[in-house]
Amino acid sequence: MASVAVQTLLTPEEYLAFERKSEFKSEYFNGEIIEMPGASNAHNLITVNTINGIYNQVVERGCRVYGSDMRVGTSPVTSYLYPDVTVVCDEPRFEDDVFDTLINPLVLVEVLSPSTESRDRGEKFAYYRRVESVQEYILISQDDVRVEHYLRQGEKWIFEELRELTDVLRVVSIDCELPLRHIYRFVEFSDKASG
Numbered sequence: 600m601a602s603v604a605v606q607t608l609l610t611p612e613e614y615l616a617f618e619r620k621s622e623f624k625s626e627y628f629n630g631e632i633i634e635m636p637g638a639s640n641a642h643n644l645i646t647v648n649t650i651n652g653i654y655n656q657v658v659e660r661g662c663r664v665y666g667s668d669m670r671v672g673t674s675p676v677t678s679y680l681y682p683d684v685t686v687v688c689d690e691p692r693f694e695d696d697v698f699d700t701l702i703n704p705l706v707l708v709e710v711l712s713p714s715t716e717s718r719d720r721g722e723k724f725a726y727y728r729r730v731e732s733v734q735e736y737i738l739i740s741q742d743d744v745r746v747e748h749y750l751r752q753g754e755k756w757i758f759e760e761l762r763e764l765t766d767v768l769r770v771v772s773i774d775c776e777l778p779l780r781h782i783y784r785f786v787e788f789s790d791k792a793s794g
Contacts, residue, residue: 611677618679619697624668627679628722635681636714638667641741641786645710646683648784649739649777653686653706656775662688662705671707672700673726680723684708686773689732703732705772710739724749728756734772743788744779
């Protein structure tokens with residue numbers, strides 16, 4: 600007789616206690632824990648290039664730029680997620696006095712991976728849209744030159760897609776411009792992907 604794995608759902612408090620002791624990162628989607636996969640060379644380059652480009656333009660204005668180890672909490676449906684890049688320009692607010700779960704991000708960036716792309720586009724974006732402070736969500740492909748930019752305008756999200764290395768991503772809420780040639784610096788594409 601085959602055994603069936605039973606999924607145990609955790610409360611937010613149980614997840615945070617587990618995550619803070621864990622050697623590996625996991626995201627939390629409304630009770631379910633999802634392990635975070637490792638990142639490729641291209642993913643790491645794109646993430647660092649993006650952090651560097653944003654940081655150099657906003658640091659003197661008091662904005663903080665975090666990498667993928669800063670957990671973001673969402674509400675009203677409680678989830679805990681690890682964006683690849685997080686920007687906050689107001690005083691950072693945290694869920695508790697451990698200061699490891701940010702609750703007022705302004706800009707969130709995800710670098711797409713084959714194992715996470717559908718979740719980044721769907722479930723994660725749905726949770727991020729519920730965070731009132733979030734004004735922009737950016738998805739960056741690592742397989743080809745493609746940046747998808749979502750900008751909050753009241754209750755709507757305006758979409759823009761950039762596909763050329765000569766394009767410039769304008770991150771409106773932090774008054775920042777990121778040339779795609781800088782985002783993709785040192786990233787090598789296969790002949791098929793580069794067109």
